[in-house]
Amino acid sequence: MEEDLIPLIKESINLELNVAELYLAFYNLFPEDAAFWWKLTLEEENHAALLRTGKELYLPRNKFPRDLVHILLQDLIDKNKELNSLIEEYENNPPSREEAFNIALRIENSAYELHYQRFMDKEPSSRMEEIFQQLNQDDKNHVEKISAYMKHHNIPQESRGT
Numbered sequence: 001m002e003e004d005l006i007p008l009i010k011e012s013i014n015l016e017l018n019v020a021e022l023y024l025a026f027y028n029l030f031p032e033d034a035a036f037w038w039k040l041t042l043e044e045e046n047h048a049a050l051l052r053t054g055k056e057l058y059l060p061r062n063k064f065p066r067d068l069v070h071i072l073l074q075d076l077i078d079k080n081k082e083l084n085s086l087i088e089e090y091e092n093n094p095p096s097r098e099e100a101f102n103i104a105l106r107i108e109n110s111a112y113e114l115h116y117q118r119f120m121d122k123e124p125s126s127r128m129e130e131i132f133q134q135l136n137q138d139d140k141n142h143v144e145k146i147s148a149y150m151k152h153h154n155i156p157q158e159s160r161g162t
Contacts, residue, residue: 029094097155
């Protein structure tokens with residue numbers, strides 16, 4: 001069991017770090033929203049640190065909560081490639097402020113981030129799950145945070161169908 005989780009955890013850590021890097025790019029691009037992007041960047045880095053700690057401390061004891069990570073490795077690899085491409089593209093061709101927020105919403109509504117969020121919102125079935133949720137308690141629901149910020153600042157939100 002441990003062997004099959006290692007690559008999933010590593011790619012999940014990379015995913016959180018890539019999202020953090022993208023949000024850091026938005027922090028640098030949009031000074032009027034810098035505090036908002038900075039907070040999201042730190043929270044994504046915290047998610048990566050939580051996964052890394054779980055891998056180091058709990059995986060060897062077979063106590064890592066399996067449903068904390070997305071189950072399809074290739075999907076995680078593909079999403080990381082996509083995020084790396086976006087980061088690279090935005091170095092030379094930055095998105096508009098509106099595009100940045102809508103990109104963040106799409107990321108946070110993706111299966112990978114929703115999987116993480118569902119784990120954090122569910123009723124814990126073990127002390128280990130409860131510990132993970134407590135460590136993450138202030139970093140919950142980025143979709144709600146982004147949507148509320150966009151509404152407050154009159155940033156148009158794409159319809160879900162696009």
